Amino acid sequence: MTELDRSNPLRLTSNAGKLLASQTIQHLFQTMSPADYVLMWMLAKHTHDTGSEKFYLKDLAQDLQLPMPQVSKIAKNLQSKGLVLWTHDGLGQEGTYLQLTESAMDCALEQRQRLSGFIHRVVDAFGQERFVRLLGDIVQLEEVMNQQAQEEGGPHAVEP
Secondary structure (H helix, E strand, O other), X not given: OXXXXXXXXXXXXXXXXXXXXXXXXXXXXXXXXXXXXHHHHHHHHHHHHHOOOOEEHHHHHHHHOOOHHHHHHHHHHHHHOOOEEEEEOOOOOOOEEEEEXXXXXXHHHHHHHHHHHHHHXXXXXXXXXXXXXXXXXXXXXXXXXXXXXXXXXOOOOOOO
């Protein structure tokens, strides 16, 4: 049986990402909303993966599969909360982008620690072996769903 990787709370959090919308854990979000946390995570991951602190709105729109006006509204909301700087290259024609603020990184880290602690307590209560098996079953289910969707000519496969 695969060991649960407790050294990487981000992986544990992303594996349980579907739970973020659950009413069961809403009490854990005291410093930011679940949606804001997911966006902060996306921005931090982008910075880590690319080495660039600039996350262009056009790329965010593509990642979120949302129209640009809605992404602009999200950016404005994050900026009003002091979580991002929203600026542009050149005269703005080269693109506008978001950068995480120091405050956002602090809030996201605090939130990640709170979620990680909760998830670890849940895993301990549920049983680590059962939890790992459940995650494996979910991955297998998603693979079967993708296969069925492709065979039926449905939408693009969903990434597990």
